[in-house]
Amino acid sequence: MRARLLLASATMLFVELALIRWTGANIVHLSYFSNFILLGSFLGIGLGFLLPAGRGQWLARWTPVPLAVLVVLVREFPVQVRQTSGEVIYFTAVKTTGLPQWVTLPVLFGLTALIMMAIGKMTADQFRLLPSLEAYRFDLLGSLTGSVSFALLSWLRAPSVVWGVIAAAALLTLGGRRNSIRYSVPLALMVAILALETAASGISWSPYYKIEVTRPTSGSRDYKISANGVPHQSIAPLKVLRRPDSPYERPYRETPRNSHRRVLVIGAGNGNDVAMALAHGAQRVDAVEIDPRLQEIGASLHPARPYDNPRVHVHINDGRAFLERTNTRYDLVVLALPDSLTLVSGASNLRLESYLFTREAFEAAHRHLAPGGAFAMYNYYRQNWLIDRFGSTLTSVFGHAPCITHYGARRRPSWWPVSPPATSPAPPPRGAPPVRCPRPPVTTTPSRICCTAPSPPSTSGSWARSCW
Incomplete structure (x- = not known):
């Protein structure tokens, strides 16, 4: 009884976490609103525990069926971003593949609740066979076992078929x-579908994402990388x-x-930005990347082979954490497209790039600039x-206004090269708007405005306000 309660509780948490991650990797709405599956799981587990001991036995007999149905539906009708848009931020508003949102989300919520209700019922039946305190102890131990096991598999970058087999x-x-x-x-059907996904060309898993690499077509020389x-x-x-006209060159x-x-x-x-730094004569490049799989893909596929260069030092770490732990000063700090498509998400997934776009992070970058150094950032800010x-x-x-460069009316990576002054001028008034170069009329073709931000004069209370 104790072993079965431990196994049931561990399975309940393991399946819940697997559903959250796997559906989020294949249904873009769920990658962005991950609590949706979590709420369905809570509902199902609660209903499973509420059912009396002698009722609902049909759930135990057919537990794997809704799980297999969910896997088939998600595999056959994945929801992926078909193209990016410069006019929206939230993924639910962009063009996607798959079934309509009003069909996909309710069906997945219902199936998730049914799956977790069945496993919750199995756990509750074992729970009632033991004294309350002892049952709570084994239930908690099982929950921790399931959570730690799945976290370990994610850290090891195990593919989805491994989760399915377990x-x-x-x-x-x-x-x-x-x-x-x-x-x-x-269950055999579920494992077979996950095996097909794992065996598909270009598919791999990082600790954070399902990564898909698309090889260049006849009209392109670029490898395309998709995440979730x-x-x-x-x-x-x-x-x-x-x-x-490349933002990498700017x-x-x-x-x-x-x-x-x-x-x-x-x-x-x-490694695109790393290759650019080497091409401009950098003697040392510290390349910070939180996702080890993305760095490995660049190391094996990038034509310039930037990660093979002995001048490059790779750090698999969070950018802000790296800044807090290093004492090195740099001539140039580049904040290079960190997860641009989830920039303003409140809780998109485990990657928290929003912490890089705070005052504290900018201050940390400023402290690590050498005299005359510069800070630059670019992204699809929209x-x-x-x-x-x-x-x-x-x-x-920085004590003076940045330079902003726009690239096109729809897709606008923006650069802010900012040089710290030799002396520290008084900061601008609170609420003062940033200096912006004049913008061209909106057109259907990409447009570019170049502007420079000279170091501000040492006169107290003034800062650069010139463009061109």
Whole structure:
């Protein structure tokens, strides 16, 4: 009884976490609103525990069926971002593949609740066979076992088929001999579908994301990288990266007097920014990337082979944590597209890039600049209010207004090269807007405005306000 309660409780937590991660990796709405599946799980577990001991036995007999149905539906009708948009922020408003949102979300919520209700019922039946305190102890131990086991698999980057095999083995054990045949068919179907996903070309799992790499087509030389069904990065040749209108080239063109000997790249990803730093003569490049799988993909596929260069030092770490632990000063600090498509999400997933876009993070970057050094950041910010917000924060941190460059009417990575002054001028008045270069009329073709932000004069209370 104790062992079965321990196994049932561990299975309940393991399946819950697996559902949250796997559905979020294939249904973009759930990657963005991960609490949706969590709420369905809570509802199902609660209903399973509320059922009296002698009722609801049909749930135990058919537990794997709704699980297999959910896996089939998600696999056959994944919801992925079909194209990015410069006019929206939230993924639920962009063009996606798969069934309509009003169909996908209710069906997944109902199936999740039914799955967890069945496993919760099995756990509750074992719970009632033991004294209350002892049952609570084994239930808690089982919950911790399931949670730690799944966390370990995520850290080891185990593919989804491994999760499915473990869940299937646990459910077969809990179902017993009487349900072995009834359980075997849907569980075998579930494992087979997950095996097909795992064997698909270009699919791998990082501790955070389901990663898909698409090889170049006949008309392109770029590798495309998607994370959880969202276009995330592309690997481009150095010749493309160094084009005059490339945002990768912008911080170096805007800081011609900077030696760029020591460069810090936060959000190094597949290595595009690292390759650019090396091409501009950097003697040392610290490449900080939180996702080890993205760095590995760049190390194996990037045509410039930036991660093979002995001048590059890779740090698998959070960008802000790295800044807090290093004493090195840099000629250039680049905040390079850290998870641009989930920039303003409140709780999108485990990756918390929003902590890089705070006053404290900008102050940490400022402290690590060498005399005459520069800080640059770019992203798909999409909304003017977001640009104004970051610009105001940078103005107050660096003591003078940043330079903002827009790229096109729809997709607008924005650069803010900011040089710290030799002396510290008084900060601008609270609430003062950032300096912005004049914007061109909105057109259907990409447009670019270049502007420079000279170091502010040492006169107290003044800061740079010139463009061009």
